[in-house]
Amino acid sequence: MTPAIELAGVSRLFGPVHALDDVSLSVAPGEFFALLGPSGSGKTTCLRLIAGFDRPTHGKILLDGEDVTAIPPFDRSVNTVFQDYALFPHMSVAENVAYGPKVRGVAEPERKRLALEVLELVRLAKLADRSPAQLSGGQKQRVALARALINKPKVLLLDEPLGALDLRLREEMQIELKAIQQQVGITFVYVTHDQGEALSMADRVAVFRDGRMEQLDSPRELYVHPRTAFVARFVGSANVVDGELAKHITGAARAFAIRAEAIEVIAAGAPVPAGALSCEGVLEDLHYHGATSRWHVRTDAGPILAAVRPEGAAPIATARGCRVRLAWSRESLVPLADT
Template identity: 55%
Template sequence: MPNQAPSTVATDPRAATDTQPAVRLVGLRKHFGDVRAVDGVDLDVPPGEFFSMLGPSGSGKTTVLRMIAGFDLPTSGTIELAGQDVSRLAPFERDVNTVFQDYALFPHMSVRENVEYGLRVKRVPRVERRNRAEEALHTVRLDGFGERKPSQLSGGQRQRVALARALVNRPKVLLLDEPLGALDLKLRQAMQVELKQIQRDVGITFVFVTHDQDEALTMSDRIAVFSGGRIEQVGTPAEVYERPATEFVAGFVGTSNLLSGRGAESVIGRPGVYSIRPEKIRIDGDLSSPADAGETNATGTVTDIVYAGATVRYAVALDAGGQLSVVRQNVGSPPDFPDGRVRLSWRQDHCYRVPSPEGPQR
């Protein structure tokens, strides 16, 4: 299983003007007894990027974030921030701030006092910290909320107070540990847009940890997909979604169909593992209609239909072996397949061969 692709090194055009990555991890490992929580991670994050670390629980992403913050020390490897090795420095000696999922606001303090707290610890003069706090609240669109208590705010507003408290210190890197996880779906989706806009406004590097694939795809400039303490792939959202480097990435990021074995040889015409996204497939009840040029076709039987409001999902058992999922937009009454027999069609360039583990790393 490849640790990461050559594309791990930043290709973002902004990186060409900066001599050092905002964050550089080299051979990073963290062991808890016999458990290898992080098992050899190399990564460059250029300044000004919104970078997400995506993976399931236990994949190592949060442990990497904690090591960047200084809350955990690496077993081996190095952590550099703007070219400085900070691997053994205490958290307060690193030019980073962290926003946690629970926000950790002081309930007895006002919003402004919460935002000012870090500046008070640093003994910043009162007038300056007041001005900086007001500026930070303006950045997160909370003008006029300074005298309220956290209990008087909504979940989304408390999340923005926690963000302002981190931004007021003007860190070079802001670390975010699943900060939207406690919000309901609609508020989380709204905050995804807001958080990305705030990052563009302030222009600092965001390193964002999430297990939510839609969140990572929506917000990120680039994504690192973690599994088993290692990086499976690093790339833009489109690269990770459209051209997964491993079977794990194909299955974890979005909903993917994987064709392999005899089914792949029969349908595709050659061996290998192939990824086809459900929304790329067309479903038709007329098995006799001719195939269009440049398309691949397969016949099968509908085994399940799931109505999901905006979309309808079909599970189709292929005659050649294997099963494919098909998603159609809900534009009216769903098509009727009385006997369940259907033909599936997709463009050949929408069928992507997933590289084998022993093949060239991507």
């Protein structure tokens, strides 16, 4: 099957700076693909190159097998949902949504019908005559989505679309976006810096750092088998252990990652389960989250390890400065390629 999008050795230089450095990836048709990374990692540059707002310095971009590297955005079958929504302030909701058909020469009654149909899909048909200024953030978000979907693009690009919404609305929209994507069957490329969002929605995630792609995998693989320290920290908020502590625990200086929830916190001096590894330290900080609490323990070897303790676990001393013991199974260690 021809990939919906293919990037072949794509780089984008701003002066001497590599905003994107030799990235190659391909996205399957109908896939929900996330580009994940902190700000400045190159994920948005990557999206802008696919949309055609910017041209790569090196490399090729193919859409549905066709080389579009030199094709302007208005001739690409790609649509974008912008971070600030970019709704036209002088047009009503329906006119905004009908903009794509309008510039392609679709007659007024037909494009109005199409607009209402798509607004129905995002459950906004009632607000068709409002102006964008009268909408809430979540509603603007849906109008932006409808305005892109009406063109039935081969690929829909979403640039941190939920970034400006509050937490509750964001979670609702995640579910809705995923449902809409499955309903329309369009390839989604989703840029985000929120690893929770990427893991919960995407089929595959490309993790970016400093213009390079660190790892491209399914959410589960990324979480369970991070290949680099960066991915371990950024995607799983995992502890990355190296140097003295690694030597102390495993007997070798090779770095490894361990997820906070794989570490058990027990009272200092308490017996360690058979076959488990352990170390002791001083409780520095404790964050209570309800179902779990997050413990930051300074180990005797120096580095701080984070552990997640379920609410139901046997009570132990929780005062800062207490000595505690950390224990975990050998299998929960993930060896890393670097630190």
